[in-house]
Amino acid sequence: KFIRNIAGTNGGAVDWHEGAHDGKILTCVFEHNKANANGGAVYWRGHDGDIIDSNFTNNTALGLNTGSYGNIGDGGAIFWAGINGDVENCRFIANNAQLNNDNYHIGGRGGAVYLEPCEHGNKNTTFKDVYFENNIAGTNGGAIDWHEGATDGMVDNGTFINNTAKRNGGAIYWNGHNGTIKNSRFDNNRATGTAWEYTYSIKMYDVIIITVTNNKKINISELVDVGVTGKLYVINQTLSSTLGHFESYVFDGNDFIKLDEVNITTSESIISPVDWGIDQYYGGDGGTILWSGDIGLIENCTFIDSNSARRGGGAYMTGSDYVTFDDCYFENCTSGTNGGGVDWLAGANYGKIHNTIFNNTRAARSAGAIYYDGDYGEIINITIINATSNGGSLKVSKDGLVNYAGWDSSHWDTNTTGGDAGAIMITGDHLYIYNATFTDCISVGRGGAVFLQDNKNATFELCIFEGNYAKGIANNTWANYTQERNDDNEDTKVNYKLTGHGGAISFDVNAKDCKIIDVKFYNNGARRNGGAINFDQGSTNNTIKNSEFINNTVYDDGGAINFDHGADLCTVSNVIFYNNTALGKLGSTSKGGTICLVGNNVTIENSKFTLGNVYADTGAKDNETWGGAMFVTGNYTVIKNTTFENCFALEDGGALYVIGDDCKMYNSSFKNNHAGDDGGAIYWEGDYGFMYNITCSNNTVTGKTKTSAHSKGGTLALTGNNAVVDKSRFELSSAIFDGGAIYATGNYVNITNSEFEKCMVTQGNEANQIYGGGSIFLLGNYSNILNCSFQRSNAKEGGVIYVQGNNANLKGIVTDFTYALDGGAFYIKGANATISESSITRTNATKNYGGSIYVEGVNAVINTTNFTMNFAKTNGGSIYVKGVN
Structure with a gap:
């Protein structure tokens, strides 16, 4: 036993000096020993x-004196410099590596054990079957600190309880290569961030970046004319096209003091020198x-009740490549800024999280479970439950021992604003999320479960999102996130309306080549756009396929999915949408009960x-509540092999609202x-629209809106020139005013090879209204209705068709059992109409003229047409013409 021994420098009880080898400590007890320097x-x-x-x-390592190699206060119990060490079946309780306040930026490392290289290096050190409790480090590594250059270190079957850095x-603080931590449990550990690198309270605006483009050794005195106290100087040096270098300094009134330095591998997702400098300075x-x-x-590690003042409530990786978490469990972990469970700072590549659960993890700011800033991330077989991002509202840990930085002027970065991503935030490219389940996650900003920023090639496959919500109450988000907040400028002014998008997933601007495959979205909600998914402006070539969206809701646009402006070349394929709703609350516009999309192709x-x-x-803008299932604005839209059933819009387009030219729809049905x-x-607005093989049954306009309505087009309201409806069927369709099945406004409208049955328009009495066209109402010139059949159609004027325009052509028309007050089958108001090669049977003008046809215009031509068993109450049992020639 070694009890209450004291050393003036190193090794309170035992000191193996330089050159030691094959030393052993077996079945020993060390209590209340102290070293004025280290160990x-x-x-x-x-x-x-x-x-x-x-x-x-x-x-205790007191840190009062400096050791032979410049260390001070390192290794509360053990200071270890060397290779090939084994620590097995040992217990470390209440050891302390103290920081000397006269040496802010060094010392106090490794509350129980500190390891660093010697002339042999620092590798192959293993801790097995070990127990660490209540150890404290004045700076880094509450229990263990592997200093820079560590290689092949391992912790196996360790228990770490209530340790503090x-x-x-x-x-554990690890700074090296190829480390392993496995089969271990971590309870109630914390990084408090209370031991700054110097005395100055640095704010973001106190950071001075000095850019160096050559690879010469840095001499800061040559780069700065006059040093200023209270500032943090960060050197951003380019060493090569693939390698950068950071150094940080403060000025104490006389000299520059060097704090930190690091080499970084440059990539598209690069560490901000401001972020790095402030992170290193404050810690936490x-x-x-x-x-x-x-x-x-x-x-196979468990993390319970872990807290950080800043990044990574459970674990924080500083731009580390090829780091993997596998078969781990995180519960009640909280970060003071981002990543309640884990946080990879910018520059990370090939990070992996597999077979891991996050339960009730929180971020005081963004990313309640995982923050990943880098490329080629892989998240497979994970479960995240009740993760939350709080946008700065969390102030202190539940035990009162950690103050969260949250949203403060000392720490702002270019990669996130605040309150986004209830579960995961990702900044980077080539990301793969597979078989992940997200349940009851909440963000105060964007992305109830996931928020992706500055990304392309992100793939979600075989995932489940259920009960997630984007609240949209974050008060620290502005449009240009690459600049600091400045409320004097529009693009850097706080705008709460930028939050609350994407109840499950929110993609930020310009997301590209993203895929959502075999994913289920149930009961998600968003305050603004995209009840399940939101793609922000400029997001192109994104794909959603083989997925389900059920019971998702939104206050604004896109009950399930919102594709914002510029969403070109996007595809939705083989997807089931059920009971998704745009609620239109709190003054919202509410377009697209299921999908709202603004983009071409x-x-x-x-x-x-x-x-x-x-x-x-x-208070909502009810005149914009359009598209019960889908609202699409853009040219060259294609809709094919798709069904729409039991959908509703308060205003226009009960199922579908399309605005755009050259849009097409094939082989689809509406019921x-x-x-x-x-x-x-359907509400369709645009030139050269094309609809082929569309089957429609029991669609209606009700006339029941929040404002006055003149409900037209029981199935289809069409506005545009050169439109085509071909080989389609309409039945049981009704309108209040005009066009029981179709209401079309435009020139050169073509309705061909189609069937209409049991379509009707009410016979109302409102002034200046026509109540025409039991099946079709056309307002425009050069219309063509060819080879169509109509059964049991009725209206006030024109039991089957009402045309208001010149040069109408009706050819190959077959009607049966139709009626109106005037024009039992057709009412044509315009010049140069032609009716030919048709068969009109059992039609009835129940009050006035034209049992079959009423023509009001000159130069009408009716030929090669059969009229059978038709009736008019007054004049023209079959035909009534009001015009000349």
Whole structure:
């Protein structure tokens, strides 16, 4: 036993000095030992050492003196410099590595154990079957600190309880290559961020960036004419096309003091020098683990009640490549800024999280579970439950021991504003999320579960999103996130309306080549756009296929999905949509009960829309509540092999609202859809529209809106020139005013090879209204209705067709059992009409003229047409012409 021993420099009880090898500590007890410099109990400098079956309690590295190699206050129990070490079946309780306040930026590392290289290096050190509790580090590594250059270190079957780092890495600080932590448990560890690197309270505007474009050794005195106290100087040096270098300094009134330096591999997702400088200065990163360096494995570990003042409530990786978390569990972990569970700072590549659960993790700011800033991230077989991002509203940990930075002027970065991503925030490209489940996650900003920024080639496959919500109450978001907030400029002024998008997933501007495959979205909601998914402006070539969207809601646009302006070349394929709703609350516009899309060359195919609804609540802009299932604005839209059933819009387009030229629809069906105003199933506006093989049944316009409505087009309200409707069927369709099945406004409209049955318009009495066209109402010139059949159609004027325009051509028409007050089958108001090769049977003008046809215009031609069993109450049993020639 070694009890209450004191060393003036290193090794309070035992000191193996330089060159030691094959030393062993077996079944020993070290209690209340102190070293004025390093290694409160043991100092080792050599290779091939073992510490087995031993206990270390209340040992302290005081940090009063400086050791032989410049260390001060490192290793509360053990200071280890060397290679090939084994620590096995040992306990470390209440050891302390103290920071000397006269040396802010060094020392106080490794509350229990500190490891660094010697002449042999720093590799192959293993901790196995170890227990760490209540250890404190004045700076980094509450329990263990592997200093820069560590290689092949391992923790296996460790227990870490209530350890504290006053800067980074509440339990473990790793700075090296190829480390492993496995089969371990971490409870109630914390990184408090209270031991700054210097005394100045640095704010973001106190950071001075100095750019160096050559690879010469840095001499800051040559770069800065006059140093200023209270500032943080960060050197941003380019060493080559693939390698950069950062250094940070403060000026103490006489000299520059160097704080940190690091080499970074440059990539598209680069670390901001401001972020790096402030992170290093304040610390508070990695509530349990801080990981710096490439190639790491954290496997079969549990993280409970872990807290960080800033980044990474559970673990924080500083731009590390090839770090993997596998088979881990995070519960009640909280970060003071981003990444309640884990946080990879910018520059990370090939990070992986597999087979891991996050339960009730929180971020005081953004990314309640995972923050990943880098490329080629991989998240597979994970479950995230009740994760939340709070936008700065969380102030202190539940135990009161960690103050969260949240949203403050000392720390702002270019990669996130605040309150986004209830579960995961990703900035980067080539990302793969597979078999992930997100349940009841909440953000105060964007992305109830996931927020993606500055990304392309993100893929979600075989995932489930259920019960997630984007609140839209964040008060620290502005349009140009690459600049600091400045409320004097529009693009840097706080705008709460930029938040609340994407109840499950929110893609930020210019997302490209993203895929959502075999994903289920249930009961998600958003305050503004995209009840399940929101793609912000300029997002192109994105694909959603083989997926389900059920019971998602939004206050504004897109009950399930919102594609904002510029969403070109996007595809929705083989997707089921059921009971998605745009609620239109709190003054919202509410377009697209299921999908709202603004973009060109969009394809919707092989999908089914059921119970899509769009409403308007008190104060809403009800005249814009359009498209019960889908609202599309853009040219060259293609909709094919898709069904729309039981959808509703308070205003226009009960199922579908299309604005754009050269849009096409094929092989689709509409059943039981209803609109308050125009287009019971479809509202279509644009030239050269084309509809082929469309089947429509029981679609209506109700006339029941929040404002006055003149409900037209029981199934289709069409506005545009050169439109074509071909080989389609309309039945049980009705309108209040005009066009029981189709109401069309435009020239050169062509309706061909189609069938109409049991279509009708009410016989109302409102002044200046026609109530015409039981099946079709055409307002325009050069219209063609060819080879169509009509059964049991009726209206006030023109029981089958009402045409208002010149040069109408009706050819190959077959009608049966139709009636109106005037024109039992056709009412044509215009010159140069032609009716030919038709058969009109059992039609009735029940009050006035033209049992079959009423023509009001000159130069009408009626030929090769059969009239059978027709009737007029007054004049013209079959034909009544009011005109000459």
